[in-house]
Amino acid sequence: MPVHVSIHDVTPAWAAEVDAALQACAEVGIKPGLLVIPNYHGAWPLDEHPDYARRLRQWQVAGHEIFLHGYYHLAGADRRAAGPAGQAAPRGLRKLWAQKVVSGGEAEFSDVDEAEARRRLDDGEAVLRRAGLEQLDGFIAPAWSMPPWMHAVLRERGYRYTEDHLHVYDPAAGAKRASVVLNYASRTPARLWSSLVYCRLARPARRLLPARVAIHPADMRHAILRKEIHGLLRWAVGDAVVPARTLVEA
Template sequence: MKKLLFSIHDVTPHHFDRLLEIDTFLQQTNVGHNYAMLVVPNFWGEWPLEKHPEFCEWLRQKSDSGVEMILHGFFHKDDCQHHNHIDRLKAKKLTAGEGEFLGLSASEATERVQAGLKCLEGVLGHEVSGFIAPAWLYGEAALNVLHEQGFKFAEDHWCLWSPDTGKELLKNSPVISYASRSVPRIISSLIWSKLATKLLAPMDVIRMALHPHDFDKKVLVNEFDRALNALLKHRTPMTYAALLNPNDVG
């Protein structure tokens, strides 16, 4: 049977209420706990995990229940002052100042990745093998650091690969995701979601991503509900780790 790879981005105490709402919604579907949480260790430098023990305990409970935990940057905030022209355009058009790993130097990227791993693994009590950059944006230094650190999987807007081995795990795979920052982005999200559930139907694996703020807009919630149920009619949820074993992807 074909597969669905589902993830919740921006998992931080700052969004705890929305995350609880989304998780409750998922438990009422066939997704259950078979999804991934992309965890930010210190969201915008104002929400360190260690300062929120109740949230950390919830993460551990979700992990024990089967939810896959993935490192999602460190601050989730782009504070780089030395972007080149192309990166500056990406940072402006593709995200609202949150492409944290787009313009970092090698030393900066290494420091944040290692600090993020130490924090998240300390919270969970087990190893974290995946990294996904905020806004799916990576600079060359960040890509090199992921390889050096031996991450088993990472993804961008179009594909999923293993930084450890360099092997491509999933290619030509656009993500079904949503944006709520403005009316034009909401409209484009609705159009893409409706089209994608049909256009991507032949693919063995479809990726779907949700952000906490998506649940702020009823129109997006309704479309997400429709799209998810349409996909689950012909797909079973899977983990990122399962892509490391081709036999697990049918």
């Protein structure tokens, strides 16, 4: 089955780590998709980093897919006044799972209502347009977490690709496919080692399902994960390394 490789959290805040991940991919001939955050944690607006915007344009021209990856990549950031009636933000166990289990308070689109989600999509798209990135290959929510009503919002906007922990989607076509995602977690030693074991054990699932290799910049700060990522990329390149939307059609 095909494999897609991506680098998450592409922002000037993680410039050195993103460069390290790109280099690891280049060593095996992979051009990963890039998940770009317009204003990381509200402190790294891309508009104020024209040199990094220029690099993003160069990467896109070189053949890297560009995905909008939230706006702040932070839960609860800059909550604005309520807009027109729409779907409510998730609450209770769904919110707890997104913010405390699968992320360290960074599941941004699990913490907004529909009006705020639309505003952040508008703002994020505008920032990337000003950076010269006219073509977006999809939207991927931080921590792969967003409420089900987001699919209709993405479909209205013509998005052809999104994903969560278990599936890949073409919102515009109303299509989805199960997929296995291989990624590491480094917030605690326990998460680091458990994710390392998981990525080794989950590789055979590629025989049945399309696979996604997701590299996070923080991974590159740990020697053991750098080594694992190099091995995982060599494993990935043994099959077709494809554009993201191809996974939905696999």
